[in-house]
Amino acid sequence: MGDGQKTKRGQGDRLAQICTAIRRAILDRALRPGDRLPEDTLGERFGASRTIARHALGQLAAEGLVDLRRNRMAVVAIPSLDEARDIFDLRVVLERQVVLNLAGRLTAQQMRQLQALVDAEHKARHGEDGMSIRLATEFHVKLAEMTGKSILIRYVTEICYRAGLALSAFGRPHSSDCAVSEHLDLIEAIRTGPPEKAADLMEAHLEAVAGRALLHAADARNRDLMEILAPYAEPG
Amino acid sequence: MGDGQKTKRGQGDRLAQICTAIRRAILDRALRPGDRLPEDTLGERFGASRTIARHALGQLAAEGLVDLRRNRMAVVAIPSLDEARDIFDLRVVLERQVVLNLAGRLTAQQMRQLQALVDAEHKARHGEDGMSIRLATEFHVKLAEMTGKSILIRYVTEICYRAGLALSAFGRPHSSDCAVSEHLDLIEAIRTGPPEKAADLMEAHLEAVAGRALLHAADARNRDLMEILAPYAEPG
DNA sequence: TCGGCATCAATTGCATGCACTTTTCTTGCG
DNA sequence: CGCAAGAAAAGTGCATGCAATTGATGCCGA
Incomplete structure (x- = not known):
């Protein structure tokens, strides 16, 4: 145990990790309405592939925190x-x-x-x-x-x-x-x-x-x- | 137009399609609490890959209609x-x-x-x-x-x-x-x-x-x- | 100088492949 | 006959590859 840095540790739920990170960032105003959320960047930042990042964005969109339009980059939701x-x-x-x-x-x-x-x-x-x-x-x-x-x-x-x-x-x-x-x-x-x-x-x-x-x-x-x-x- | 049957038509949103199908099936009692929802089967049924089916299950889990436990097959949620x-x-x-x-x-x-x-x-x-x-x-x-x-x-x-x-x-x-x-x-x-x-x-x-x-x-x-x-x- | 158009880099949509885990089936033993 | 251990089958977790779409860049004509 106590291995290197990434491969086997928090392996459990990088998806949830991404979600909570974005949620917190939104509350902290580090992410503001309209800010872009490219899948690659997200995945890379959290040591996951686009697949995971994409899934996370889906969840956040279901929560109304992210706007997700087809073939377009995800953005932090812009409430009217x-x-x-x-x-x-x-x-x-x-x-x-x-x-x-x-x-x-x-x-x-x-x-x-x-x-x-x-x-x-x-x-x-x-x-x-x-x-x-x-x-x-x-x-x-x-x-x-x-x-x-x-x-x-x-x-x-x-x-x-x-x-x-x-x-x-x-x-x-x-x-x-x-x-x-x-x-x-x-x-x-x-x-x-x-x-x-x-x-x-x-x-x-x-x-x-x-x-x-x-x-x-x-x-x-x-x-x-x-x-x-x-x-x-x-x-x- | 009026092409064959699958390739380019409802292409738009098979994810939403899967979700609504499962939701309806639940209301109709065709799917009952505890029923299994394997990704393959779902994807195959709707002409999509597991990736999509998986994503759909994620959404439904967020809605509380599906129970999703790691490495286990998804099941229709069993409310207490x-x-x-x-x-x-x-x-x-x-x-x-x-x-x-x-x-x-x-x-x-x-x-x-x-x-x-x-x-x-x-x-x-x-x-x-x-x-x-x-x-x-x-x-x-x-x-x-x-x-x-x-x-x-x-x-x-x-x-x-x-x-x-x-x-x-x-x-x-x-x-x-x-x-x-x-x-x-x-x-x-x-x-x-x-x-x-x-x-x-x-x-x-x-x-x-x-x-x-x-x-x-x-x-x-x-x-x-x-x-x-x-x-x-x-x-x- | 400005608007329209072609080209290109960036990005998404999705399927598939591989490693790993769980479940099921089988088989041998008590 | 029941049951437990192991092997095979089925299923999930995730990364990656490729086609399609978009937005930007730069070019050209007016």
């Missing part, structure tokens, strides 16, 4: 503003469910885990902005995982990543996307509060995030060309 | 009773959203489309039971599509298929899984009623379906071995 809104709308619904499932049932150990994640967020707050989306997402995903319901976990995880992508597309770079204190309040509400109240807090939290990021997004960028030109289309 | 319950729980939440989106906004044409689907269900009612799940599912999926929200559409579609699989695993063969009249009531409620009321009706409808199928499922089959043997474990 409407899609972004729909994503956050549904995210609210799903995460409300998470909170309803969890309210009043957190074990001490789970509390500790969540606390640790929030601490990490707090520390990273002093660093660059890029990591904040990822850490915030990890918090929300961990919450979902605590429900133990695999379907809910999968959907929440997926939609959190897509929301992160939307934030990357529309959020202002320096906006504090997920206020750390809000996560703390959330934990407290889930631990003590009545389920409905905790769920409402989650809803408010997510609305706040979406609001901060998307409210005036149309002013800032990515507007449809039609929309941009509309005012200029009047005769005279 | 808990999973089945979680699926229906989340399905209720998602389809409530669909109804809330649609309530009071159906166009005349949309009404006609839904009516047509219910008619088809009514006709098939006289035929064998197998088709009823698929037609009922098509009704629910069509409703989701009418929201125009791609994320909602994707999740509802997926969860409907998984629910169909759960029904296939636990539902009694002769149970009328989706009462046709309930779908009619649903349409009416969505057209006229206040959103919340329509959503409640959808919830009641789905609870009824799940209840009919899953309530006593544990009595009928698929019990855990531990559970089965528990009464016999007493000493003496």
Whole structure:
């Protein structure tokens, strides 16, 4: 064992490896909407052949993180503003469910885990902005995982990543996307509060995030060309 | 044009073709939980190589319809009773959203489309039971599509298929899984009623379906071995 | 200088081949 | 007669090769 460097080690799942790497890169804004993802490059980077990279891109496309058009190079998905809104709308619904499932049932150990994640967020707050989306997402995903319901976990995880992508597309770079204190309040509400109240807090939290990021997004960028030109289309 | 039979025609997407074929087969109960899905056979059946079949299986696994374990043959997923319950729980939440989106906004044409689907269900009612799940599912999926929200559409579609699989695993063969009249009531409620009321009706409808199928499922089959043997474990 | 067109490098789509793993069948033994 | 060990068959995991498509480059005429 402890052999050289590549041939037999993580052999297990380079596919999953590629997927998670790309997901993380998207949350970190290292990959931004529209960025190209050539199969060769991907495969080469991870010591796999195009076959694997291709398969990974297929999975990511199924998750809505990658756009895959025939005979064209794969690109990181470019969410429209409407899609972004729909994503956050549904995210609210799903995460409300998470909170309803969890309210009043957190074990001490789970509390500790969540606390640790929030601490990490707090520390990273002093660093660059890029990591904040990822850490915030990890918090929300961990919450979902605590429900133990695999379907809910999968959907929440997926939609959190897509929301992160939307934030990357529309959020202002320096906006504090997920206020750390809000996560703390959330934990407290889930631990003590009545389920409905905790769920409402989650809803408010997510609305706040979406609001901060998307409210005036149309002013800032990515507007449809039609929309941009509309005012200029009047005769005279 | 009008060439022979295979080489250049549907070339476009044999992958999607395989996926939809398997999905339909699952809803029709032609494929049942645990059925084997060898790559070769699949590819051969659809005039594609294993590469494509493999990719298709990957997609279906991502949707939760197929179980994919390393070096083992793919099988149609075998939902546990808990999973089945979680699926229906989340399905209720998602389809409530669909109804809330649609309530009071159906166009005349949309009404006609839904009516047509219910008619088809009514006709098939006289035929064998197998088709009823698929037609009922098509009704629910069509409703989701009418929201125009791609994320909602994707999740509802997926969860409907998984629910169909759960029904296939636990539902009694002769149970009328989706009462046709309930779908009619649903349409009416969505057209006229206040959103919340329509959503409640959808919830009641789905609870009824799940209840009919899953309530006593544990009595009928698929019990855990531990559970089965528990009464016999007493000493003496 | 600019737009259209041919050529070419880069890239995807897919099948096939080979190594390895699992499953099934067979055969010999208790 | 059952059953376990081993051999053969079937199947998966993955890389690579080749044809087809695309996007870019450069050329030429206006």
